[in-house]
Amino acid sequence: MTDNIAYVNGEFLPHAEACISIDDRGLVFGDAIYEVIKCYSQRPFRLRDHLERLKRGAEEIRLPLPLDEESVVRAIDELLARNVRMAESSLYVQVTRGPGSRFHAFPRVASPTIIMVLSPAAPLDPSDYEQGVRVITVPDRRWDMCNVKSVGLLIAVLAKQSALDAGAADAVFVRAGRLVEGASANFFAVSNGRLITHPEGRRILAGVTRKVVLELAAATGLGVDFRGPKVDEIGGFDEAFLTGTGTEILPVSSIDGTTVGQGGRGSITAELQRRFFDVTRTGVLHDRLAGA
Numbered sequence: 001m002t003d004n005i006a007y008v009n010g011e012f013l014p015h016a017e018a019c020i021s022i023d024d025r026g027l028v029f030g031d032a033i034y035e036v037i038k039c040y041s042q043r044p045f046r047l048r049d050h051l052e053r054l055k056r057g058a059e060e061i062r063l064p065l066p067l068d069e070e071s072v073v074r075a076i077d078e079l080l081a082r083n084v085r086m087a088e089s090s091l092y093v094q095v096t097r098g099p100g101s102r103f104h105a106f107p108r109v110a111s112p113t114i115i116m117v118l119s120p121a122a123p124l125d126p127s128d129y130e131q132g133v134r135v136i137t138v139p140d141r142r143w144d145m146c147n148v149k150s151v152g153l154l155i156a157v158l159a160k161q162s163a164l165d166a167g168a169a170d171a172v173f174v175r176a177g178r179l180v181e182g183a184s185a186n187f188f189a190v191s192n193g194r195l196i197t198h199p200e201g202r203r204i205l206a207g208v209t210r211k212v213v214l215e216l217a218a219a220t221g222l223g224v225d226f227r228g229p230k231v232d233e234i235g236g237f238d239e240a241f242l243t244g245t246g247t248e249i250l251p252v253s254s255i256d257g258t259t260v261g262q263g264g265r266g267s268i269t270a271e272l273q274r275r276f277f278d279v280t281r282t283g284v285l286h287d288r289l290a291g292a
């Protein structure tokens with residue numbers, strides 16, 4: 001709970017008063033998609049990419065978005081203006097298929113729900129960003145529409161809890177012997193000076209941070225192999241890291257107890273972090289990368 005102002009279907013309300021129906025299909029069926037957008041100095045980072053992904057997801061699940069892109073942007077601007085100024089904030093946007101009787105098929109008349117909530121971004125732990133974090137692997141039991149940012153996150157919730165229970169920071173899903181992505185982040189390995197990451201498609205979320213990392217890699221002439229790194233290659237990784245809106249670029253020091261590289265942050269990861277920091281915090285390239 002915060003004292004902040006939230007947005008619900010066109011209205012700006014104090015967080016505690018913002019509510020939706022208990023019959024909302026987002027709650028009852030998980031019939032909803034979402035975005036999490038980081039705002040640096042009040043500016044939503046790569047907003048167009050997030051809204052584009054929201055639109056693609058909506059098309060995939062046949063959900064009519066209640067607002068066009070420009071109206072969403074205006075609502076976000078107003079939300080940012082109405083809230084206590086935060087140096088770094090996290091903007092949560094969720095669109096559901098709205099309220100209805102508990103019948104699986106779509107309601108005859110669509111009345112989608114859209115909510116937006118702004119909260120202070122969780123501070124990043126400097127030691128994790130310098131020394132890396134331990135991760136575990138878990139079997140990927142998710143569905144084959146991982147490209148859709150659905151609120152149906154139960155498997156990710158269980159994976160993350162298993163990681164914390166094991167004293168690790170995150171879990172990486174494994175399918176057919178390959179590292180796919182983290183519970184809420186994309187996964188990269190570094191081997192022989194090249195990045196290795198699972199290709200886009202139905203097995204991963206096409207992360208906005210992943211896209212920025214790929215742009216930074218291209219700008220520095222760093223090669224990328226688009227394939228899921230194999231579990232039996234872990235011992236040979238020079239570096240590994242996770243990417244995500246909240247995670248940013250987080251080095252991985254070990255996977256299932258096997259040390260990655262020298263066991264800390266590798267030089268390629270450090271260089272990508274530095275460039276990512278420039279893009280997000282100093283505004284250098286910010287507008288160009290945002291396509292503004």
Ligand SMILES: Cc1ncc(COP(=O)(O)O)c(C=O)c1O
Pocket residue numbers: 036181182183184185186204205206207208209210243244245246
């Ligand atoms: C499963 C999964 N993969 C990857 C990501 C990273 O995506 P982004 O960089 O757009 O935040 C997320 C973010 O929530 C996620 O849930």
